[in-house]
Amino acid sequence: MSVLDTLRATVGDAHVREGTDAAPYLTDWRERYRGHALAVVSPASTDEVAAVVRTCATAGVPIVPQGGNTGLCGGATPDDSGRAVVLSLRRMNRIRAIDPYNDTMDVEAGCVLQSVQDAAREAGRLFPLSLGSEGSCTIGGNLATNAGGTQVLRYGTMRELALGLEVVTARGDIWHGLRGLRKDNTGYDLRDLFIGSEGTLGVITAATLRLYPLPVASCTALVALSSIDDAVALLSLARRGLGASLTGFELMAGDCLASVTRAFPAQRLPFEGNAATLPWYVLLELSDSESEAHARERFETVLGDAVANDSARDVVIASSFAQSRALWHLRESIPLAEKAAGKAVKHDISIPVSRMAEFVRDTNEALQHIFPGVRHVIFGHLGDGNLHYNVAPGAGWTDIALLARQEAIFDVVHAHIGRVGGSISAEHGIGQLRRDALAQFKDPIELALMHTIKHALDPHGTMNPGKVLIADS
Amino acid sequence: MSVLDTLRATVGDAHVREGTDAAPYLTDWRERYRGHALAVVSPASTDEVAAVVRTCATAGVPIVPQGGNTGLCGGATPDDSGRAVVLSLRRMNRIRAIDPYNDTMDVEAGCVLQSVQDAAREAGRLFPLSLGSEGSCTIGGNLATNAGGTQVLRYGTMRELALGLEVVTARGDIWHGLRGLRKDNTGYDLRDLFIGSEGTLGVITAATLRLYPLPVASCTALVALSSIDDAVALLSLARRGLGASLTGFELMAGDCLASVTRAFPAQRLPFEGNAATLPWYVLLELSDSESEAHARERFETVLGDAVANDSARDVVIASSFAQSRALWHLRESIPLAEKAAGKAVKHDISIPVSRMAEFVRDTNEALQHIFPGVRHVIFGHLGDGNLHYNVAPGAGWTDIALLARQEAIFDVVHAHIGRVGGSISAEHGIGQLRRDALAQFKDPIELALMHTIKHALDPHGTMNPGKVLIADS
Numbered sequence: 020m021s022v023l024d025t026l027r028a029t030v031g032d033a034h035v036r037e038g039t040d041a042a043p044y045l046t047d048w049r050e051r052y053r054g055h056a057l058a059v060v061s062p063a064s065t066d067e068v069a070a071v072v073r074t075c076a077t078a079g080v081p082i083v084p085q086g087g088n089t090g091l092c093g094g095a096t097p098d099d100s101g102r103a104v105v106l107s108l109r110r111m112n113r114i115r116a117i118d119p120y121n122d123t124m125d126v127e128a129g130c131v132l133q134s135v136q137d138a139a140r141e142a143g144r145l146f147p148l149s150l151g152s153e154g155s156c157t158i159g160g161n162l163a164t165n166a167g168g169t170q171v172l173r174y175g176t177m178r179e180l181a182l183g184l185e186v187v188t189a190r191g192d193i194w195h196g197l198r199g200l201r202k203d204n205t206g207y208d209l210r211d212l213f214i215g216s217e218g219t220l221g222v223i224t225a226a227t228l229r230l231y232p233l234p235v236a237s238c239t240a241l242v243a244l245s246s247i248d249d250a251v252a253l254l255s256l257a258r259r260g261l262g263a264s265l266t267g268f269e270l271m272a273g274d275c276l277a278s279v280t281r282a283f284p285a286q287r288l289p290f291e292g293n294a295a296t297l298p299w300y301v302l303l304e305l306s307d308s309e310s311e312a313h314a315r316e317r318f319e320t321v322l323g324d325a326v327a328n329d330s331a332r333d334v335v336i337a338s339s340f341a342q343s344r345a346l347w348h349l350r351e352s353i354p355l356a357e358k359a360a361g362k363a364v365k366h367d368i369s370i371p372v373s374r375m376a377e378f379v380r381d382t383n384e385a386l387q388h389i390f391p392g393v394r395h396v397i398f399g400h401l402g403d404g405n406l407h408y409n410v411a412p413g414a415g416w417t418d419i420a421l422l423a424r425q426e427a428i429f430d431v432v433h434a435h436i437g438r439v440g441g442s443i444s445a446e447h448g449i450g451q452l453r454r455d456a457l458a459q460f461k462d463p464i465e466l467a468l469m470h471t472i473k474h475a476l477d478p479h480g481t482m483n484p485g486k487v488l489i490a491d492s
Numbered sequence: 493m494s495v496l497d498t499l500r501a502t503v504g505d506a507h508v509r510e511g512t513d514a515a516p517y518l519t520d521w522r523e524r525y526r527g528h529a530l531a532v533v534s535p536a537s538t539d540e541v542a543a544v545v546r547t548c549a550t551a552g553v554p555i556v557p558q559g560g561n562t563g564l565c566g567g568a569t570p571d572d573s574g575r576a577v578v579l580s581l582r583r584m585n586r587i588r589a590i591d592p593y594n595d596t597m598d599v600e601a602g603c604v605l606q607s608v609q610d611a612a613r614e615a616g617r618l619f620p621l622s623l624g625s626e627g628s629c630t631i632g633g634n635l636a637t638n639a640g641g642t643q644v645l646r647y648g649t650m651r652e653l654a655l656g657l658e659v660v661t662a663r664g665d666i667w668h669g670l671r672g673l674r675k676d677n678t679g680y681d682l683r684d685l686f687i688g689s690e691g692t693l694g695v696i697t698a699a700t701l702r703l704y705p706l707p708v709a710s711c712t713a714l715v716a717l718s719s720i721d722d723a724v725a726l727l728s729l730a731r732r733g734l735g736a737s738l739t740g741f742e743l744m745a746g747d748c749l750a751s752v753t754r755a756f757p758a759q760r761l762p763f764e765g766n767a768a769t770l771p772w773y774v775l776l777e778l779s780d781s782e783s784e785a786h787a788r789e790r791f792e793t794v795l796g797d798a799v800a801n802d803s804a805r806d807v808v809i810a811s812s813f814a815q816s817r818a819l820w821h822l823r824e825s826i827p828l829a830e831k832a833a834g835k836a837v838k839h840d841i842s843i844p845v846s847r848m849a850e851f852v853r854d855t856n857e858a859l860q861h862i863f864p865g866v867r868h869v870i871f872g873h874l875g876d877g878n879l880h881y882n883v884a885p886g887a888g889w890t891d892i893a894l895l896a897r898q899e900a901i902f903d904v905v906h907a908h909i910g911r912v913g914g915s916i917s918a919e920h921g922i923g924q925l926r927r928d929a930l931a932q933f934k935d936p937i938e939l940a941l942m943h944t945i946k947h948a949l950d951p952h953g954t955m956n957p958g959k960v961l962i963a964d965s
Contacts, residue, residue: 120724120846121877122731165677173736176675178684179652194937199844201876202649202918204638204688205930206960207942211651211684215677232732251593258595259705262781263646263736308735309790317782371672373593403674404594445675457678464667468949469680475948476941487679 022078026060026104029070034061034110044085044105045097048152052093052451055101056083063110065185065193065224072222073191075104081481082106084218086128086160089152091367092450094164094217094486103484108159111224117142122230123182123199128159128223135228144230147174151354162223165215167446172402173266173306174231176446177214183227184210189220189477197227212472217448218483220476234306237266238314239343240322242301243294243333247376250301250401252330254372257303260321264314267304268402273297275353275398282356286349294333301401302350353398362418363396363411364428368436369445372404382408382435389431390424392416405445408432433460449487458489495551499533499577502543507534507583517558517578518570521625525566525924528574529556536583538658538666538697545695546664548577554954555579557691559601559633562625564840565923567637567690567959576957581632584697590615595703596655596672601632601696608701617703620647620739624827635696638688640919645875646739646779647704649919650687656700657683662693662950670700685945690921691956693949707779710739711787712816713795715774716767716806720849723774723874725803727845730776733794737787740777741875746770748826748871755829759822767806774874775823826871835891836869836884837901841909842918845877855881855908862904863897865889878918881905906933922960931962 020028027035036044036059044059046052057080062068075082081103085095097103111127114135118124119142126135132153139146148161150168160166162184166177174180183198186209196210213223244250250270257265273296280286288295303322307314318336325331337343357363370378383395394413399406410428412421421428433443433456449457458466466488473480473488484490493501500508509517509532517532519525530553535541548555554576558568570576584600587608591597592615599608605626612619621634623641633639635657639650647653656671659682669683686696717723723743730738746769753759761768776795780787791809798804810816830836843851856868867886872879883901885894894901906916906929922930931939939961946953946961957963 118844118846120728121844123844165681167675167677171675175652178681179648188937188941192937192940194941195935196938198913198915199877200842200913200915200918202640202644202842202873202878203915204640204917204919204921205915205926205934206688206922206938207693207945208638208651208681208684208688209938209941209945211681212945215679215681220680232735234735235732255593259708260781262705262707262779264781306735308733308737369673369675371591371594371596373591400675404672405675440671440673442671442673442676442678444677445673446677448677449679453678461678462668464661464665465669465679465682467665468661468667468682471948472680472685472945475944 022074022080023058025074026058026071029074030060030062030067044088044107047093047096048089049091052096054097055099056097056103056105057101059105059107061107061110065187068106068187068222068224069191069193071106072187076189076191076479076481079479079481080104081484083483084108084163084222086157087131087152087155089156090160090164090450091447092452094448094450098485106222108157114138115225118199119144121199124228124230125197125225126158126228127225128157130158132156132158132161139230140233143233145233146228146230148177148180151351158226159223162214162226163217164448167400167403167405169269169400170266171400172268173263178211180229181210181214181226182229184213184223185225186213187222187224189482197225199227217450217487219473219487220482235309236307236311236314237343238305238307238311238318239337239346240303240318241289241335241346242303242322242325242331243290243297244299244301245297245332247299247379249330250299251372251375253301253325254402256325256330257321260324261305261317264305264307264317265303266306267302269302269350269399270401271300271302271350271353271398272396273299275396276300276349278356278360279349279352282359283352286352289335290333297332302346357396357409357411361412362422363409364421364425366408366432367445367447368408368441368443369403369405370436370439370441372401374439375401375404378435378439378441382432385431385435386410386428390428393421429456451486454487454489495547495553496531498547499531499544502547503533503535503540517561517580520566520569521562522564525569527570528572529570529576529578530574532578532580534580534583538660541579541660541695541697542664542666544579545660549662549664549952549954552952552954553577554957556956557581557636557695559630560604560625560628562629563633563637563923564920565925567921567923571958579695581630587611588698591672592617594672597701597703598670598698599631599701600698601630603631605629605631605634612703613706616706618706619701619703621650621653624824631699632696635687635699636690637921640873640876640878642742642873643739644873645741646736651684653702654683654687654699655702657686657696658698659686660695660697662955670698672700690923690960692946692960693955708782709780709784709787710816711778711780711784711791712810712819713776713791714762714808714819715776715795715798715804716763716770717772717774718770718805720772720852722803723772724845724848726774726798727875729798729803730794733797734778734790737778737780737790738776739779740775742775742823742872743874744773744775744823744826744871745869746772748869749773749822751829751833752822752825755832756825759825762808763806770805775819830869830882830884834885835895836882837894837898839881839905840918840920841881841914841916842876842878843909843912843914845874847912848874848877851908851912851914855905858904858908859883859901863901866894902929924959927960927962
């Protein structure tokens with residue numbers, strides 16, 4: 020039997036796609052990458068995944084695991100050789116179990132994030148991972164890329180939210196590692212090795228996720244600031260004054276909010292006069308286990324201190340759920356507003372918070388020196404030291420002219436990241452987009468260790484080849 | 493030059509110990525293991541560690557890394573071949589940097605935990621790891637065993653408290669992985685691979701630790717309960733009502749507290765009548781970012797609900813710092829009181845919280861059936877699903893008779909752990925003590941993956957051989 024015949028016999032004819040049926044799986048969401056594949060195969064169970072992997076391993080056929088196909092680095096798109104099989108996990112979308120007293124749930128890799136959030140809420144619990152693509156991204160992709168989002172400050176990234184994994188290894192064996200344990204010191208941490216490995220070491224088929232109590236109340240505030248230094252000082256003040264109730268701390272450049280109100284005139288900045296045109300804004304979210312009134316009172320105390328010591332220039336505290344939503348809507352509209360304004364060279368970076376102001380100042384300056392007129396689009400999760408630091412076509416630039424310089428812009432930004440001990444990918448991963456940059460950027464010993472592990476766990480190099488690491492020759 | 497001569501030239505004659513000078517390093521804290529070594533070598537810098545490892549690797553000499561030598565599983569004690577070098581990290585005890593705005597500090601592996609806590613506090617920050625041996629254990633050992641302790645419920649284990657590592661690999665290369673970043677998705681998670689690997693993959697020489705704001709206030713409460721089911725229900729209620737302010741939730745059997753008040757008559761249980769003789773007690777700790785008064789008020793609300801719905805039989809909320817300390821002192825005195833009562837067969841286990849009551853009931857019953865008269869000594873971090881489940885000599889037993897049955901007792905307890913999806917080592921690690929049990933207990937695919945990683949990162953098997961994994965023949 021041919022490989023395709025064996026795969027059809029394993030998952031059923033209807034779940035092996037070729038030709039135009041396969042096309043949507045062969046390009047990424049941003050349409051920056053387009054590949055070819057032998058077929059797109061959609062198994063319905065862990066046993067079927069294992070059988071598919073064994074078939075491919077025996078035949079030396081590369082496997083590209085794919086979830087909701089919402090990745091931003093081309094990690095789930097095959098190369099153009101047409102030799103690979105795309106392994107779609109979307110049919111594995113069962114919530115296997117919820118254990119409210121243990122605050123855990125077992126879910127399959129193909130579950131859409133939002134359906135996991137919903138199932139947790141129905142059980143009276145919170146699954147805190149929250150990000151823009153939650154309506155279509157899957158838990159498997161969230162795990163493969165160690166997804167972050169807007170509540171990392173309090174609950175951590177996907178790594179902190181997964182207690183156990185079920186994984187099909189590169190050989191096609193099944194590791195039954197679903198565990199609902201907060202503490203387990205029995206040998207090497209394989210879970211964290213597979214999380215964030217972007218399908219290059221094996222296929223995550225299910226996970227035990229950590230749940231939290233639903234907050235009783237929440238409240239949102241928007242603060243106008245003169246500088247990033249003031250934003251860093253406000254973060255320190257808010258962490259001290261609000262403790263773990265502080266669940267979000269998002270920085271936005273004034274320019275970004277101006278783009279939003281320009282693109283979407285129904286949205287308005289809730290400030291008047293000088294405070295409406297300041298260079299920086301911070302959105303804070305507070306989750307409270309007492310009441311709405313207590314949440315607002317805590318904000319009034321802490322943000323009142325910030326105004327009194329002059330680190331905050333003006334403050335708006337939402338007085339209703341609708342007002343909270345409107346403030347978040349400003350933040351969430353930035354990517355769309357920027358997309359409307361043209362294509363940008365994007366960076367998803369992380370920087371020690373204490374060096375954030377220095378990094379933005381020096382890197383902006385260097386970019387203006389080499390690429391005069393480019394526009395700086397800066398926003399992100401300051402509470403986690405994570406900025407989306409994008410470079411957009413400004414005066415004298417077209418999209419095409421800017422994208423032609425993408426690699427040169429990457430080089431400047433990455434060099435500045437290196438200088439302040441930062442990371443070139445905070446939450447999006449490496450995929451194809453940052454693979455060559457990673458090889459330049461990483462400590463050589465760390466890179467060598469990564470290659471050693473790749474070679475040990477995937478000796479024939481069939482698991483998502485060409486992603487994260489440059490394939491050994 | 494001989495290996496010893498080279499080591500002397502590297503670290504200085506005074507820091508290569510042999511004979512009686514070496515003896516304290518060759519037995520573990522509980523004196524259950526005693527080994528021999530070529531020498532005990534104490535380098536003062538990362539470069540010296542790397543040079544020592546290279547010398548040993550070239551000569552095929554095994555290395556046993558050691559910190560404060562407070563481990564409970566014999567992981568830092570050499571075997572009796574006398575071939576190994578014990579690599580003591582104690583001289584590497586500098587706090588390299590504190591960055592309060594980034595909430596991080598860089599410390600060397602040999603720093604004593606308490607000195608790290610103190611340095612953080614001086615900078616106005618909290619380093620939350622807290623455990624019995626904190627006055628002598630070192631950060632390197634805490635990392636090697638992924639230490640837990642009494643605040644895991646809120647702040648996680650050592651794994652969650654380390655952002656970056658500096659490691660000397662088995663080849664003697666230095667991985668410069670100190671990073672103060674909350675998010676960093678640039679390839680495989682080597683940090684979590686070395687954390688918890690008990691020195692079998694390389695030597696951790698320094699770490700970037702995560703700091704938190706100091707709580708403004710804290711408060712302690714003791715609750716008397718009729719059953720473990722009630723304790724589990726109280727945990728759920730307290731998590732919902734107190735959110736992340738709940739920083740400790742310790743379960744103690746009534747028998748354990750009776751042993752404490754018997755051994756240390758100055759200590760007293762703060763209950764009268766029936767509530768003083770119940771089978772279970774829970775100690776709760778609340779850390780607050782507002783005030784002592786607010787902390788007490790929160791406890792009154794939530795624990796009042798527990799009394800009203802009958803899950804709590806009686807409650808004492810500390811009204812002063814001294815009263816809080818006295819309640820904690822009861823908890824902390826259990827191991828000493830038990831030690832005074834005789835030797836026990838100890839288990840450090842983790843169980844899904846929802847199955848805790850079932851586990852304790854069934855395992856107690858099975859043990860009584862096979863070993864009639866043994867005493868059950870049960871206490872631990874219920875909030876993390878972590879029990880110290882110990883079996884002590886009761887009526888008709890001597891220490892010697894009990895310890896002679898240790899392996900048989902392990903077998904019964906481990907079988908019951910397996911049945912409820914638990915772990916045979918929650919926070920103490922594997923070392924020598926649980927190595928053979930691990931080989932029996934683990935999913936075979938997981939065990940095979942662990943051997944693959946060990947072989948890839950330590951191909952000559954010189955890093956702490958015979959710990960965690962049975963050496964490949």
